[in-house]
Amino acid sequence: MIVHHSRVRIWACFLSFVLVWGLVVSAAPTISYAADPMVVNLHNADSSSGWSGVTLDTSDKKEGSASLSGDSNPGISIPGYPSAVHMQGTMAPVHTGVTLQNGQLKLWLYVADVTKLGGGVGAIELSSNDQTTDVDELEWYVSNLSLVDGWQELTLNFSDAYVSGNPDLSAITRVRIYAFTTAATTMKVDDIRVTSIPASVPSVVLHNADTSSGWYGAGLDTSDKKEGSASLSGVSDTNYSIPGYPSAVIMQGIFAPVNTGVTLQNGQLKLWLYISDVDKLGGRVGAIELSSNDQTTDVDEIEWQWPNIKLVDGWQELTLKFSTAYVYGTPDLSAIKRVRIYAFTTGAMTMKVDHIRVTPIGGISPGAGGTAEYTGTELEVSLDDDKYGGPQFIGKLFTEGLGRLPQAEEYTHYISIIEDEGCTIGTLADIAEEFFGDTAFTGLSLTDEERALAVYRAILNRDPSLTEVSDFITRLNNMESAASIAESLTAHTEFAALMPDIVIGPYYWGVNNEDFSPSNTIMTASDVQDLLDGNDTVIELPRGALVLVDETIDIPAGKTLRTVGEPSHYASKARLLRVANVNTPVVTIQEGGTLSHIWVDGNRTAFLNDVGGLQYGINVVTRGDDVNVVSNRINDATAATNLFGSDLLRGAYFARNLVTCYATSHYLGVHGGWADAITHASTDSIIEENEVVDATDVGIILFRFASNNNDVPQTTIIRNNTVVNLGNSAYIGYVNDSWHSQGDRILDFEGSVFMNNAIWTSMRAFVQVTLSFAPLASTGSLGNTGKGGSMINNYTPEGLYVMTAAGIVADGMEDITMRGNNLNLYIGPWVGSANLTPRLISVNESTASGEVQGPYADLPMWTRNSSFLLVTSGPQYQSVVLKEARIRDATYSP
Numbered sequence: 001m002i003v004h005h006s007r008v009r010i011w012a013c014f015l016s017f018v019l020v021w022g023l024v025v026s027a028a029p030t031i032s033y034a035a036d037p038m039v040v041n042l043h044n045a046d047s048s049s050g051w052s053g054v055t056l057d058t059s060d061k062k063e064g065s066a067s068l069s070g071d072s073n074p075g076i077s078i079p080g081y082p083s084a085v086h087m088q089g090t091m092a093p094v095h096t097g098v099t100l101q102n103g104q105l106k107l108w109l110y111v112a113d114v115t116k117l118g119g120g121v122g123a124i125e126l127s128s129n130d131q132t133t134d135v136d137e138l139e140w141y142v143s144n145l146s147l148v149d150g151w152q153e154l155t156l157n158f159s160d161a162y163v164s165g166n167p168d169l170s171a172i173t174r175v176r177i178y179a180f181t182t183a184a185t186t187m188k189v190d191d192i193r194v195t196s197i198p199a200s201v202p203s204v205v206l207h208n209a210d211t212s213s214g215w216y217g218a219g220l221d222t223s224d225k226k227e228g229s230a231s232l233s234g235v236s237d238t239n240y241s242i243p244g245y246p247s248a249v250i251m252q253g254i255f256a257p258v259n260t261g262v263t264l265q266n267g268q269l270k271l272w273l274y275i276s277d278v279d280k281l282g283g284r285v286g287a288i289e290l291s292s293n294d295q296t297t298d299v300d301e302i303e304w305q306w307p308n309i310k311l312v313d314g315w316q317e318l319t320l321k322f323s324t325a326y327v328y329g330t331p332d333l334s335a336i337k338r339v340r341i342y343a344f345t346t347g348a349m350t351m352k353v354d355h356i357r358v359t360p361i362g363g364i365s366p367g368a369g370g371t372a373e374y375t376g377t378e379l380e381v382s383l384d385d386d387k388y389g390g391p392q393f394i395g396k397l398f399t400e401g402l403g404r405l406p407q408a409e410e411y412t413h414y415i416s417i418i419e420d421e422g423c424t425i426g427t428l429a430d431i432a433e434e435f436f437g438d439t440a441f442t443g444l445s446l447t448d449e450e451r452a453l454a455v456y457r458a459i460l461n462r463d464p465s466l467t468e469v470s471d472f473i474t475r476l477n478n479m480e481s482a483a484s485i486a487e488s489l490t491a492h493t494e495f496a497a498l499m500p501d502i503v504i505g506p507y508y509w510g511v512n513n514e515d516f517s518p519s520n521t522i523m524t525a526s527d528v529q530d531l532l533d534g535n536d537t538v539i540e541l542p543r544g545a546l547v548l549v550d551e552t553i554d555i556p557a558g559k560t561l562r563t564v565g566e567p568s569h570y571a572s573k574a575r576l577l578r579v580a581n582v583n584t585p586v587v588t589i590q591e592g593g594t595l596s597h598i599w600v601d602g603n604r605t606a607f608l609n610d611v612g613g614l615q616y617g618i619n620v621v622t623r624g625d626d627v628n629v630v631s632n633r634i635n636d637a638t639a640a641t642n643l644f645g646s647d648l649l650r651g652a653y654f655a656r657n658l659v660t661c662y663a664t665s666h667y668l669g670v671h672g673g674w675a676d677a678i679t680h681a682s683t684d685s686i687i688e689e690n691e692v693v694d695a696t697d698v699g700i701i702l703f704r705f706a707s708n709n710n711d712v713p714q715t716t717i718i719r720n721n722t723v724v725n726l727g728n729s730a731y732i733g734y735v736n737d738s739w740h741s742q743g744d745r746i747l748d749f750e751g752s753v754f755m756n757n758a759i760w761t762s763m764r765a766f767v768q769v770t771l772s773f774a775p776l777a778s779t780g781s782l783g784n785t786g787k788g789g790s791m792i793n794n795y796t797p798e799g800l801y802v803m804t805a806a807g808i809v810a811d812g813m814e815d816i817t818m819r820g821n822n823l824n825l826y827i828g829p830w831v832g833s834a835n836l837t838p839r840l841i842s843v844n845e846s847t848a849s850g851e852v853q854g855p856y857a858d859l860p861m862w863t864r865n866s867s868f869l870l871v872t873s874g875p876q877y878q879s880v881v882l883k884e885a886r887i888r889d890a891t892y893s894p
Contacts, residue, residue, distance in 0.1 A: 045190040051089040062108040067190040072181045081180035090130040093171035096194040103158035110188035122179030128168035136165040146264040155266040209354040218251040226272040231354040245344035257335035260358040267322035274352035286343035292332035300329040319846045367854015370889030372840040377884040389423030389503035391762030392727025400457035403569040405691040408797035429490040437483035449518035450571035459489040462510030505764035506727030509663035519544030540564040541574035550580035555593040562596040570633035575599040581607035583615040591624025602637035604663040614638045614672040626651040636663035645680035652685040666696040666729040685716040692723045699723030704738045704747040715751035722758040725765035733759045735772040738786030750788030760800035769806045776812035777861035790817040792892045796824045805830045808841040811861040816850035820892030826882035833866030853889040
């Protein structure tokens with residue numbers, strides 16, 4: 001279960017006295033970074049031709065012969081802002097040569113008095129439309145720019161802009177800079193140009209901490225360091241105190257001026273920081289400071305205060321964006337010469353610092369090894385192209401016909417027939433006949449009634465009626481094969497009615513039959529509960545029994561509920577069918593209990609039209625430690641997950657279950673919305689060899705274990721599972737998610753691992769994110785929310801692929817390991833905002849750290865204004881262009 005925060009901006013901007021509202025999401029091309037960034041001049045500001053709201057200023061400029069100057073105009077106003085600076089220039093189309101992912105706008109901007117900008121209502125805009133504002137446009141809000149008085153060079157990443165429509169970056173024709181003002185002021189602009197993000201992220205070292213020369217309050221520590229030969233160490237000094245804090249650690253270093261090469265918009269400070277006891281910081285009075293003034297504090301300074309930094313005991317690597325800092329005066333980023341780290345303390349403690357450096361945001365890091373690259377192959381896929389139709393039909397042949405997922409070679413065999421011959425009734429009829437005539441089906445030990453159930457579910461997407469079962473058996477007795485019957489069902493008008501959705505995908509699950517039991521055994525939930533509450537520790541239900549569940553069946557501590565004979569095929573298992581739309585589970589399992597070889601059917605379709613909608617009914621919920629859920633068929637919960645390992649528990653074992661979500665939808669308000677297959681929050685558990693088909697939220701999600709004192713890590717092992725999306729799309733394949741950890745608590749996932757798991761999709765279903773250590777993409781909270789954990793050696797089977805917008809991502813998790821993952825991808829446009837773009841591998845270095853295979857882009861999965869996850873009420877694209885990509889890394893041994 002993921003909590004999705006759909007952030008739609010409601011932005012009022014004034015131009016030509018028109019009020020414009022809304023958010024427009026557009027697809028963008030894939031990432032390409034330049035080794036030697038080119039520079040394309042949009043306007044050198046040496047002429048005012050084509051501009052409105054400006055005059056030429058030849059005396060105050062940063063480049064060339066002049067700048068363009070604009071003053072507050074009282075003819076343009078909004079409530080609270082009686083005037084506005086409004087500078088706009090149109091020009092012949094300019095080909096920038098960049099993309100939304102790798103482009104940067106650079107310009108010199110002068111502001112006479114930043115305080116006159118009030119709340120920063122205004123923007124800098126680029127557009128390929130020279131007639132209308134907020135159409136085919138990139139926009140950076142003034143409120144996000146950290147402006148200072150005087151001249152400043154801005155570097156604005158295209159990926160951080162709001163994007164309206166589809167700006168043609170090969171034909172930029174308009175620049176607009178405007179700001180509503182509380183009183184008269186002047187703004188100027190010079191040297192407006194576009195460049196590409198460099199291929200690497202250079203670091204400028206401010207101090208390596210290998211010497212204490214120039215430092216006050218810090219001694220050299222050669223035994224405890226993170227880089228080089230030493231770190232700098234400071235201890236609480238009782239000569240510095242304020243009320244409530246009898247001492248303070250103060251470490252200050254002064255050195256020769258360093259040119260950081262960054263701006264307030266694109267710079268970030270990185271350093272290693274050690275704290276012996278965070279509790280001794282009390283209310284966290286203190287800060288980390290950079291300054292170009294080596295004489296006076298709080299002058300020409302950038303400051304990050306402790307309450308805004310998440311800290312833990314011991315060493316931690318901090319990444320602090322300049323754009324989030326407090327700025328005093330006008331720090332000269334080309335001449336930084338002072339670092340100060342200070343903290344008032346409630347008791348004696350030690351702080352250490354090492355490897356203090358500055359780097360720009362963005363760019364590509366080589367990572368810990370491996371490759372991630374586009375192959376150069378592009379593929380256009382349209383919903384109306386029947387070449388790619390029918391993958392969910394193939395999936396249902398296997399899950400409903402054989403009770404399992406297809407192997408890679410089995411799937412490619414059947415899907416290649418459709419690609420060659422088209423997704424037509426005739427093609428699917430031939431496939432059905434071949435499939436049910438194969439020994440994989442004929443060799444199963446099924447009764448005739450069970451065969452009828454399997455064939456009807458596979459072909460007509462529903463349970464058979466009693467009459468249809470009787471007819472099926474009669475035909476078998478007349479020496480007609482199941483294969484022939486399956487083929488004949490494709491000639492029904494009912495199958496023809498399914499065909500449009502079979503081609504396009506998905507076609508949601510049909511109706512179930514509350515009157516049909518393959519063994520003619522129908523029971524109630526209370527019947528089963530009576531058995532469980534008896535003296536037997538193992539309760540075996542008859543093969544093929546149908547249990548009508550109108551209240552939760554609770555498996556008591558230490559007891560087992562299973563089908564007699566432990567059949568492998570779901571049609572032979574006892575079926576627990578939900579028949580009441582209530583917000584309680586179908587099954588709960590107490591400590592040491594076992595659910596084995598049972599079919600748990602949430603029956604979502606039956607309740608879609610109920611007044612009040614679906615009630616939140618999970619299929620299976622653990623209620624105690626050491627619970628076992630093994631070899632079951634679980635499907636179509638009325639809740640947002642099917643199998644839930646509850647928080648604050650231990651030792652669950654989920655293995656060899658088939659979980660299908662055909663009745664759920666990836667789209668908001670459709671078929672009751674999305675659902676996970678397996679959601680797990682218990683610790684010290686094993687989840688292995690499960691098969692997941694068409695989960696619509698997440699295939700398998702591992703949540704935090706929220707112990708009372710945050711002293712118990714989440715150590716679950718998730719291995720050798722398979723997640724497949726054939727007709728229904730999903731948000732994420734596999735995800736480690738520290739949901740509920742907002743605030744100071746950083747939850748511990750050390751010891752948890754996703755390993756050797758498979759994932760693949762069809763050309764009719766995408767997974768927005770394939771492998772994720774990015775809780776911020778889901779929770780929409782700033783800051784680190786978890787630490788530790790691994791995703792290693794996960795893969796797509798040879799010959800298969802994942803249709804996705806992101807291969808591997810990390811945002812909001814520290815000290816993680818993502819290595820040895822090998823993925824075949826088709827990258828597409830399924831992103832929640834155009835300024836958060838598709839990517840192969842990304843790590844938000846401000847919030848995530850660890851050993852991550854690469855190369856990766858330093859990109860976020862969430863900003864205050866946008867989310868990567870795309871929440872919609874239906875498919876956004878009739879046709880998409882996909883870019884083939886490969887992520888490769890050597891097998892990883894922890």
